[in-house]
Amino acid sequence: MDQGPMFDELTPRSRDLCRRVNDFLSEHYYPREAELFAQVGQGTTRWKPLPLLEELKGRAKAAGLWNLFLAESEYGAGLLNLEYAPLAEIMGRSHFASEVFNCSAPDSGNMEVLVRYGTPEQKTRWLEPLLAGEIRSGFAMTEAAVASSDATNICTDIRRDGDQYVINGTKWWTSGANDTRCKILIVMGKTDAANPNRHLQQSMILVPIDTPGVTVKRWVPVFGYDDAPHGHAEIRFRDVRVPADSILLGEGRGFEIAQGRLGPGRIHHCMRAIGAAERALELMCRRLLSRVAFGKPLAVQSVWHERIAECRAMIDQARLLTYKAAHMMDTVGNKAARKEIALIKVVAPNVACTVIDWAIQAHGGAGVSDDVPLAWMYACARTLRIADGPDEVHRAQVAKLELRKYMAPA
Known part of the structure; x- marks a missing residue:
C-alpha cells in the first residue's frame, strides 16, 4: 500500500499505529471481508449488528486500536489531525473498517462534540457508552424542505418551555438512525429565528431517539444502497420534549x-x-x-x-x-x-x-x-x-x- 512521500515524516506513534492497523486488517479483516458483507440481513433484520463486525471490534479494542480519531483528548489516542490522517486512509479502503476501530461517522464527530462541548452529565450518559462502542448515534442537521447547503436555512423549531425544550421539524440523511444500537441524536434547529445575526439563530440539542414524538419515517437509500445496518433516515420530530439541560453549550451556539x-x-x-x-x-x-x-x-x-x-x-x-x-x-x-x-x-x-x-x-x-x-x-x-x-x-x-x-x- 502506497502511503505517499510524507508518510516517513510522520511521528513514530503514527507510523506505529499505521503498521498495527494495517497488520490487524490484513490478519483479521480482509480474509473475512466477503463474509462480513454477507452477514447483512434482510428486511427488519438489516438494521441489527453484524456478529462478525462485533467480533472484530472486540479484537481491536483488546489490541489497543480503539477510538484513534480523538485528537488531543484524554479519551482516545491523543493523536494530532496529521497523525490520524494516514490511519483514516487505511480504514477508508473498506466500508466497515472504520467501525472496527470505533472510528466511524457520525459517531466520531458526535463524540468529538461531546468531548469539546458536553457537560459532565452529558459525557457520563452519552459519551462514555459511545466511547465503549456500546451504543451508536445520529446527527440530525439536513432538511429536505430547505437548501441545507446554506445551514442558516435550517428551520426545525426548538422552543424553550419552562424546564424543557419542545422540538418540531423533519430531518433527513440522519446517518446511523436506522441502526438498532442508535440511542442518541444530536439535532440542529432554531432557538432564536428572529435574531438579526443569522449565525446565532441555531442551537444543537441532545435527543434520545426513543423520546415520544420522534418517528423514524423511512430509510433513505444512496444509489440504491441502504448502508445497512447503519442506514440514513428521515425523522419527524413532533412536539418532542427534552430537559433544558439537553442543550449543547447554550442557545445560539449551533x-x-x-x-x-x-x-x-x-x-x-x-x-x-x-x-x-x-x-x-x-x-x-x-x-x-x-x-x-x-x-x-x-x-x-x-x-x-x-x-x-x-x-x-x-x-x-x-x-x-x-x-x-x-x-x-x-x-x-x-x-x-x-x-x-x-x-x-x-x-x-x-x-x-x-x-x-x-x-x-x-x-x-x-x-x-x-x-x-x-x-x-x-x-x-x-x-x-x-x-x-x-x-x-x-x-x-x-x-x-x-x-x-x-x-x-x-
Missing part, C-alpha cells in the same frame, strides 16, 4: 459547534476517500494485468497507461493537500485552515470518483456488480461531494478568500 465538529470530520472523510481511491487503483492494476482483450493484456494498452499515471498523480496530490490541511489545523487552528479544509473537501471526493470510475471501467460488467467493492465505493465517494457541504459551497469559499488578497483596503 454554528460554533458545527465548525468545531466539521473541521476534523472533513479530514477524516477526505482521507477515507483517498484510501478508497488507493484501493480502487490497486484493483484496477491487478485487473489490467490479468485480463486479455484482442490478444493482449489490457495493461499494455496506452489508454490504461495514461489513466494509471493520472490516478497516481491525483491520489498523491490529494493526500499531500489533505496532510497540509491537517498540519495547519494542528498548528494554526481550524479558522486559519478554512481555505485548505474547503480545498480538500472538493479535491479528495472528486479524485476518488474519477479513480473509482476508471477502476469500474477496467472491470467491465464486474465493476458494477457486487463481486468487487467498486460500485459501493463509488456511491460513497459521489455522495461525499454533497455531504458536509457541496462542492459549490466550498469552491465559493476558496474563491472569496483568494479574492480577498487582492481587494483594496476599505
Whole structure:
C-alpha cells in the first residue's frame, strides 16, 4: 500500500499505529471481508449488528486500536489531525473498517462534540457508552424542505418551555438512525429565528431517539444502497420534549459547534476517500494485468497507461493537500485552515470518483456488480461531494478568500 512521500515524516506513534492497523486488517479483516458483507440481513433484520463486525471490534479494542480519531483528548489516542490522517486512509479502503476501530461517522464527530462541548452529565450518559462502542448515534442537521447547503436555512423549531425544550421539524440523511444500537441524536434547529445575526439563530440539542414524538419515517437509500445496518433516515420530530439541560453549550451556539465538529470530520472523510481511491487503483492494476482483450493484456494498452499515471498523480496530490490541511489545523487552528479544509473537501471526493470510475471501467460488467467493492465505493465517494457541504459551497469559499488578497483596503 502506497502511503505517499510524507508518510516517513510522520511521528513514530503514527507510523506505529499505521503498521498495527494495517497488520490487524490484513490478519483479521480482509480474509473475512466477503463474509462480513454477507452477514447483512434482510428486511427488519438489516438494521441489527453484524456478529462478525462485533467480533472484530472486540479484537481491536483488546489490541489497543480503539477510538484513534480523538485528537488531543484524554479519551482516545491523543493523536494530532496529521497523525490520524494516514490511519483514516487505511480504514477508508473498506466500508466497515472504520467501525472496527470505533472510528466511524457520525459517531466520531458526535463524540468529538461531546468531548469539546458536553457537560459532565452529558459525557457520563452519552459519551462514555459511545466511547465503549456500546451504543451508536445520529446527527440530525439536513432538511429536505430547505437548501441545507446554506445551514442558516435550517428551520426545525426548538422552543424553550419552562424546564424543557419542545422540538418540531423533519430531518433527513440522519446517518446511523436506522441502526438498532442508535440511542442518541444530536439535532440542529432554531432557538432564536428572529435574531438579526443569522449565525446565532441555531442551537444543537441532545435527543434520545426513543423520546415520544420522534418517528423514524423511512430509510433513505444512496444509489440504491441502504448502508445497512447503519442506514440514513428521515425523522419527524413532533412536539418532542427534552430537559433544558439537553442543550449543547447554550442557545445560539449551533454554528460554533458545527465548525468545531466539521473541521476534523472533513479530514477524516477526505482521507477515507483517498484510501478508497488507493484501493480502487490497486484493483484496477491487478485487473489490467490479468485480463486479455484482442490478444493482449489490457495493461499494455496506452489508454490504461495514461489513466494509471493520472490516478497516481491525483491520489498523491490529494493526500499531500489533505496532510497540509491537517498540519495547519494542528498548528494554526481550524479558522486559519478554512481555505485548505474547503480545498480538500472538493479535491479528495472528486479524485476518488474519477479513480473509482476508471477502476469500474477496467472491470467491465464486474465493476458494477457486487463481486468487487467498486460500485459501493463509488456511491460513497459521489455522495461525499454533497455531504458536509457541496462542492459549490466550498469552491465559493476558496474563491472569496483568494479574492480577498487582492481587494483594496476599505
